[in-house]
Amino acid sequence: MKNKKAWSGRFREEMDPLFEKMNQSLSFDIRLYKQDILLNKVYSNELNKLGIISDEDLNKIIEGLDVLEKDIEKKGISIFTDEIEDIHMGIETLLVKKIGESAKRIHAGKSRNDQIATDIRIYLIDEIKEISILLKNFLESIVFVAENNLDIIMPGYTHLRHAQPLLFSHYIMSFFFSLERDYERLADSLKRISIMPLGSAALSGSGFNLNREKLRKDLGFKYISKNSIDAVLSRDFILEFLSNISIMSITLSRFAEDFILYSSEHFNFFILSDKITTGSSIMPNKKNPDSLELTRAKTGRILGNFVALFTVLKSLPSTYNKDLQEDKERLFDTIDTIKDVLKVNKIVLDYLELNKTIMKNSIDTLSFATELVDYLTLKNVPFREAHHIVGKIVMNCVENQFYLTSLTEKMLVSYDKNFKGIKDDWANIETFLKRRELEGGTGLNSVKKQIDYAKKKLTNNFTI
Numbered sequence: 001m002k003n004k005k006a007w008s009g010r011f012r013e014e015m016d017p018l019f020e021k022m023n024q025s026l027s028f029d030i031r032l033y034k035q036d037i038l039l040n041k042v043y044s045n046e047l048n049k050l051g052i053i054s055d056e057d058l059n060k061i062i063e064g065l066d067v068l069e070k071d072i073e074k075k076g077i078s079i080f081t082d083e084i085e086d087i088h089m090g091i092e093t094l095l096v097k098k099i100g101e102s103a104k105r106i107h108a109g110k111s112r113n114d115q116i117a118t119d120i121r122i123y124l125i126d127e128i129k130e131i132s133i134l135l136k137n138f139l140e141s142i143v144f145v146a147e148n149n150l151d152i153i154m155p156g157y158t159h160l161r162h163a164q165p166l167l168f169s170h171y172i173m174s175f176f177f178s179l180e181r182d183y184e185r186l187a188d189s190l191k192r193i194s195i196m197p198l199g200s201a202a203l204s205g206s207g208f209n210l211n212r213e214k215l216r217k218d219l220g221f222k223y224i225s226k227n228s229i230d231a232v233l234s235r236d237f238i239l240e241f242l243s244n245i246s247i248m249s250i251t252l253s254r255f256a257e258d259f260i261l262y263s264s265e266h267f268n269f270f271i272l273s274d275k276i277t278t279g280s281s282i283m284p285n286k287k288n289p290d291s292l293e294l295t296r297a298k299t300g301r302i303l304g305n306f307v308a309l310f311t312v313l314k315s316l317p318s319t320y321n322k323d324l325q326e327d328k329e330r331l332f333d334t335i336d337t338i339k340d341v342l343k344v345n346k347i348v349l350d351y352l353e354l355n356k357t358i359m360k361n362s363i364d365t366l367s368f369a370t371e372l373v374d375y376l377t378l379k380n381v382p383f384r385e386a387h388h389i390v391g392k393i394v395m396n397c398v399e400n401q402f403y404l405t406s407l408t409e410k411m412l413v414s415y416d417k418n419f420k421g422i423k424d425d426w427a428n429i430e431t432f433l434k435r436r437e438l439e440g441g442t443g444l445n446s447v448k449k450q451i452d453y454a455k456k457k458l459t460n461n462f463t464i
């Protein structure tokens with residue numbers, strides 16, 4: 001009998017190689033080697049306190065694990081032999097090879113079930129910190145662009161039709177506020193991730209009286225899981241993360257879509273840098289916004305990862321099931337994808353050029369129609385009536401092809417006497433902006449306040 005698995009005692013036959021390939025997770029959970037080594041060190045220390053590992057063995061184990069960490073860092077997966085199932089068995093097996101018998105004691109009272117649940121939580125906490133830093137960098141670029149272009153006005157759209165003018169900085173800051181919520185969701189989720197499952201063993205709790213409080217401290221967790229069954233089976237913390245990143249990715253896909261549109265020949269508001277655009281293999285004239293198109297498309301992939309895990313988790317029987325092994329590739333892929341997206345879109349912003357004049361000249365004069373309605377409303381005309389009166393004026397403009405903003409007091413009074421007293425500069429952009437200085441409006445001071453808020457937020461509390 002030449003079964004090489006660590007659990008091979010109760011098996012007569014070897015595993016079919018086809019199934020062996022399907023069963024292994026080493027090819028992807030090798031990513032967790034640092035977390036697994038840390039866990040093994042902390043855990044071996046605890047076993048030493050309980051008298052299960054001698055002082056001498058403990059030293060060998062710690063040294064061996066240190067060497068292993070460097071070896072894996074250097075050589076990667078090639079260091080493991082083919083029959084290794086996952087990172088946990090891999091590290092134990094290599095340690096036995098390296099230091100001999102002493103290593104055979106490290107798995108006492110733990111299971112790969114609490115081990116993987118612990119490793120992945122440590123890993124995810126670190127990754128969330130990294131993602132927050134990348135998000136912060138991106139947000140700093142948004143604020144920089146907003147602060148340095150406060151004099152630019154542009155058409156604002158609803159239904160992708162001209163609606164009302166906007167300060168460009170107001171527009172770009174809208175993404176700050178969306179992404180600020182995306183950040184907060186991530187930060188908030190940490191309290192549900194920083195819970196240590198170690199000590200739960202396979203499902204019922206370790207048979208050894210481990211000092212879990214000490215393990216928690218040494219591994220850097222905030223809390224300890226309170227129920228071993230829940231601890232080994234629950235992956236809702238991953239689902240929550242995948243959901244949070246899906247929402248963030250949707251925000252970024254909107255950003256990408258706007259930038260694709262606004263940089264297209266038809267709008268020509270933005271000029272994208274060569275750094276994040278591509279050419280065509282046949283048409284020498286093309287400069288394509290692939291970075292933004294891919295950002296838009298990655299949302300599908302990220303949301304797909306969320307849905308995939310959601311489906312895996314549905315109706316699973318308690319407690320650990322191998323189905324849970326499928327969580328990792330989805331998680332890793334989402335992490336890698338969002339990090340790339342955040343990095344690339346920062347470049348988009350940092351090298352963005354704005355066609356100030358085109359943006360300003362693209363404001364449709366009809367976009368000032370609401371100003372007339374507001375004027376009448378302030379003259380005590382019921383709003384709905386005022387809307388109707390101005391609607392007729394707009395219709396006249398469209399049918400007879402003249403600019404709404406060219407209407408003088410005299411002409412307006414011919415539509416409705418209540419226009420008496422309206423200044424001829426009623427359609428002035430400055431007036432329009434000044435009327436919108438309330439909190440959250442597109443007025444210059446309001447936008448400056450938004451920028452101040454963002455800057456404070458970014459310096460004071462944007463690091464998890």
Ligand code: ARG
Pocket residue numbers: 025029086112113116320322324325326
């Ligand atoms: N590779 C496994 C996973 O990712 C580790 C846990 C295996 N547990 C077990 N009882 N086979 O979920």
